[in-house]
Amino acid sequence: MEQEIYTEKKSSSRKFFLWIILVILLFGGVFIWYKYFFVFGEGVKSGQLNFVVKKGNVFKTYEGKLIQQGFGNNSKSGALTSYEFEFSIEDKAVFDQLEANSGKNFDLHYKEYHGTIPWRGNTVYVVDRVLNSK
Numbered sequence: 001m002e003q004e005i006y007t008e009k010k011s012s013s014r015k016f017f018l019w020i021i022l023v024i025l026l027f028g029g030v031f032i033w034y035k036y037f038f039v040f041g042e043g044v045k046s047g048q049l050n051f052v053v054k055k056g057n058v059f060k061t062y063e064g065k066l067i068q069q070g071f072g073n074n075s076k077s078g079a080l081t082s083y084e085f086e087f088s089i090e091d092k093a094v095f096d097q098l099e100a101n102s103g104k105n106f107d108l109h110y111k112e113y114h115g116t117i118p119w120r121g122n123t124v125y126v127v128d129r130v131l132n133s134k
Helices: 003-034 091-099
Strands: 039-055 061-071 080-089 104-115 125-133
Touching: 003 104, 039 080, 061 091, 080 091, 091 125
Parallel strands: 080 125
Antiparallel strands: 039 061, 039 104, 061 080, 104 125
């Protein structure tokens, strides 16, 4: 009789811990997907390409910077200011197109993520295509 109660308690505690582990894994998976793979925003940035570069110690990623000009709030009235848009590049073909036309004006489509992954790039902004070059 005591052996049956002990075995029953042992079985129910195993089920409880298995459910806890399953719930933790489920929430962990959802968190990782939301943080690193969910596209938070998409948009287009326009400006002059400052540079593109392939760099990295372990994972070689494509990185770039776009200079946007406009009228800013912190400057004197009517003065032009510049904003920098730093981004990572997913595709080597996009990198090659930007590298061949450094210094030109571009319209770049990008995706914004909540976090960075080492093999995707150093920024949360990832350019996936060039819409226009001038």
